[in-house]
Amino acid sequence: MKLRIKGNDIRYRLTKTDVEEFAAKGTVKEVINFAGQPLLYVLQETSDEKLSVLYKNNTITLFMPVDLKNEWTHSDKVGYRDTHGDLNLLIEKDFKCLDDVEEDQSDNYPNPLAKK
Secondary structure, eight states: OEEEEETTEEEEEEOHHHHHHHHHHSEEEEEEEETTEEEEEEEEEESSSSOEEEEETTEEEEEEEHHHHHHHHTSSOOEEEEEETTEEEEEEEOBOOSSOOSSOOTTSBOOGGGGO
């Protein structure tokens, strides 16, 4: 799972394995050693009706409604977008890049633009 932050935009991008884990367990998480402190980012299913986010104890938790999770993890739908206060939230499947990159992309989804 990747975390991208730009301004007030928070984007979680999940590989195939991440999506499978989220479907099975209702949660997926990553941790990074950020300046000597752990920064944890989590995608968690919730019974709430819309996407939301919480930052507490060096953890960013993005909550996805269980109905959206079930639809998203079992379909070709790319992602979901919503707002939470001033934050723009996006959860999406991670596609393979069209450019050559050194990052391992073997677990990413095929890029639909690659066919063109």
